[in-house]
Amino acid sequence: MLVLILGLIIFLGVHSLSIINEPFRHRLLERLGEGPFKGGFSALSAVGLVLIVWGYGLARMEPTLLYAPPAWLRHVALLLLVPVFPLLVSTYFPGRISRTVKHPMLVAVKLWAVAHLLANGMLHDVLLFGSFLAWAVIDRISLKRRSGHPVPTLPTKPANDATAVIGGLVIYVLFVMWIHQWLIGVPPVVM
Incomplete structure (x- = not known):
C-alpha cells in the first residue's frame, strides 16, 4: 500500500x-x-x-474490504462512465461540449472516480479513486481563483463535438470490451 x-x-x-x-x-x-x-x-x-x-x-x-457494493452498482458505474471518454476527447477538440462543461477533463476524472467508488469497496480502490476525486474537486474549486493553463488544442469547430462524442464512445467500447481487461486484469462486463 x-x-x-x-x-x-x-x-x-x-x-x-x-x-x-x-x-x-x-x-x-x-x-x-x-x-x-x-x-x-x-x-x-x-x-x-x-x-x-x-x-x-x-x-x-x-485486499482489505471496506464495503461490499451491490452488484447492480456495476451497471450504474458503466453508465456513469459513458461520457468520460467523450469529455476527455473534447478537452483537445474544443467545441460546444468543452465550452459548456468548461473543464471537461476534470469532470471526466470526477465521473471516472465516482463510478469506480460505486463499484469497488476495497481499501486500495477507495484510496486510488477517492484521491483522484478529491484532487479533481479541489482543482476545480481552485480554478475559480487562478488562471487556467492553456491546453494545446485544435481550433474550435462545430465538427469537434462530433469527433469528441464518436471518438470518445469508440474508446469507451474498446475499454469495456478489451482494454480494461488487458490493462487492469478485470473485465468491466462479465459475459
Missing part, C-alpha cells in the same frame, strides 16, 4: 502545484524555462503513475 500512496503523492502532488502555489509554479517555470519545466513535470508524473500502477497491483494481492 505504501507504493500506491507514494505514487499518489508524487502524481497528484505534481498536478497540484498550481492549486497549492501558483506564483511558485510561475517562478519555477521562468527560472527553468518551458522545456525543462515541462520535462521535469512529465518525468515526475511518469514516476508517480508507474508507482500508482505498481502499488495498486501490489495492494490488490492483499
Whole structure:
C-alpha cells in the first residue's frame, strides 16, 4: 500500500502545484524555462503513475474490504462512465461540449472516480479513486481563483463535438470490451 500512496503523492502532488502555489509554479517555470519545466513535470508524473500502477497491483494481492457494493452498482458505474471518454476527447477538440462543461477533463476524472467508488469497496480502490476525486474537486474549486493553463488544442469547430462524442464512445467500447481487461486484469462486463 505504501507504493500506491507514494505514487499518489508524487502524481497528484505534481498536478497540484498550481492549486497549492501558483506564483511558485510561475517562478519555477521562468527560472527553468518551458522545456525543462515541462520535462521535469512529465518525468515526475511518469514516476508517480508507474508507482500508482505498481502499488495498486501490489495492494490488490492483499485486499482489505471496506464495503461490499451491490452488484447492480456495476451497471450504474458503466453508465456513469459513458461520457468520460467523450469529455476527455473534447478537452483537445474544443467545441460546444468543452465550452459548456468548461473543464471537461476534470469532470471526466470526477465521473471516472465516482463510478469506480460505486463499484469497488476495497481499501486500495477507495484510496486510488477517492484521491483522484478529491484532487479533481479541489482543482476545480481552485480554478475559480487562478488562471487556467492553456491546453494545446485544435481550433474550435462545430465538427469537434462530433469527433469528441464518436471518438470518445469508440474508446469507451474498446475499454469495456478489451482494454480494461488487458490493462487492469478485470473485465468491466462479465459475459
